[in-house]
């Protein structure tokens with residue numbers, strides 16, 4: 330008899346995986362209901378069919394970066410002018426989601442899913458992306474939670490508060506946002522390589538939920554998705570093919586799946602028509618992902634010292650480049666017959682300070698009124714406490730479910746490349762550098778311990794907002810910018826930043842308390858954040874650069890901190 334030389338097999342239950350699929354995440358009986366042989370087979374099919382396309386698209390991103398780093402700026406592509414000038418429209422909007430005036434977002438956490446679905450918002454966007462730290466536990470629990478939500482059986486027993494959460498009769502329509510194309514899923518190996526994160530998120534969710542969703546939520550359509558962080562229409566084309574592949578597998582009509590694409594990278598604003606065109610049978614519009622968009626402005630212009638950002642708090646929708654982006658998005662969507670969704674105001678309710686609370690809510694109200702008056706068909710809220718204000722602002726639309734036909738915004742056709750690229754105005758201050766540092770470190774500490782969205786200084790912080798803090802610090806250090814806003818006249822240097830980090834760490838320790846500071850991952854986060862802000866080359870994504878620290882391989886946990 331030959332001696333067995335195969336790999337070590339632990340004497341524990343393992344997932345029933347098809348050939349070529351290896352699960353390196355913890356085994357759990359509940360997760361096994363998601364990670365079935367057939368569901369994994371579907372994910373593997375998607376991976377095998379599309380991995381070459383994804384690789385090519387990522388290489389094109391790198392090529393575009395090389396061009397921008399050599400002085401080029403993004404602009405409209407002359408070769409696709411015929412698409413921008415053409416008179417085509419997208420497939421008509423499914424009746425189930427004609428009215429999306431207020432959408433709540435949040436991570437795929439059990440209690441939050443129930444709260445969000447019950448919040449009174451029209452839509453809940455369940456997030457595997459900006460709001461989620463993509464640990465194995467978070468991802469798999471998220472899939473379990475979403476399946477229970479679509480089945481209508483989701484409950485949560487908060488023992489500490491003696492409160493049982495369950496769904497109301499009337500709930501929001503569910504959209505799911507898979508991760509961006511750039512993120513791998515290191516716990517699932519397909520043919521020996523990490524799977525593409527978004528194909529795992531999409532594939533598992535679609536496989537388990539499409540039938541029930543179409544019956545109960547989509548009135549024959551669906552499931553519905555949000556697609557993040559794309560830079561070019563070729564990436565939308567891959568999604569379109571993934572949707573067609575999924576529809577074929579499920580035996581459902583082409584055009585059943587619908588998705589809203591976030592326009593949240595600077596290159597993508599010049600591709601809005603092209604993106605809608607690629608997805609024209611599967612589209613329900615575009616959304617202004619304003620926070621990642623600001624991050625992308627800095628990233629795209631990382632080698633352009635003439636395009637430095639002012640303090641993060643000054644880069645709002647009032648800046649010319651941001652207003653132009655929102656206006657052009659509305660015009661583009663309405664010309665193509667789909668929703669033009671607004672974005673997220675970062676304010677959240679402030680419980681312990683009524684005056685500050687009133688001011689925060691007023692800012693949200695102004696932001697939402699600006700959006701609805703400009704022609705947006707709906708908006709985002711980060712917290713259930715903001716739904717009434719957002720609803721009230723969008724009552725401006727009256728009984729109409731949206732403004733697709735009534736707010737054409739033809740005036741926005743005059744928006745130029747210069748408008749979209751205009752340098753944001755404002756001052757730079759030491760307090761801006763301090764705040765970025767304080768926020769960046771605390772966000773990363775939360776992310777490393779499993780929370781992808783957190784309240785910090787009365788604002789919602791997630792991966793997108795934290796990215797702005799990181800890249801702005803990097804930009805200011807890299808170009809030694811003068812802090813011109815507080816009369817100090819000092820230039821940012823690595824030494825100054827080092828002092829700021831030390832002082833802000835002391836402040837964080839005071840604010841969170843010694844015990845939490847010691848138990849948390851603040852020191853590790855500080856090291857990683859500092860390294861990223863002072864790196865010679867800007868990392869493409871904060872979450873990608875630190876992803877290894879949340880990868881937990883079983884049975885041997887090799888890559889933990």
Ligand SMILES: CC(=O)SCCNC(=O)CCNC(=O)[C@H](O)C(C)(C)COP(=O)(O)OP(=O)(O)OC[C@H]1O[C@@H](n2cnc3c(N)ncnc32)[C@H](O)[C@@H]1OP(=O)(O)O
Pocket residue numbers: 433434435436440441442444445456459460620621673677678710711712713782783784788789790791793794
């Ligand atoms: C840039 C972008 O991509 S934006 C989209 C991605 N980001 C997000 O989705 C962020 C969503 N928001 C959140 O994660 C949260 O609101 C936070 C982290 C900012 C604040 O959360 P908390 O500290 O829990 O807020 P708070 O204590 O006020 O919550 C009160 C209640 O509202 C619930 N809640 C808060 N936000 C949400 C939400 N977005 N969805 C559902 N429920 C929520 C809480 O679970 C809590 O419920 P409970 O009273 O039953 O216990």
Ligand SMILES: O=CC(=O)O
Pocket residue numbers: 459591593617618619620621622672673793
């Ligand atoms: O995803 C939304 C954003 O603003 O970023």
Ligand SMILES: [Mg+2]
Pocket residue numbers: 459557591593618620621793
């Ligand atoms: Mg985003």
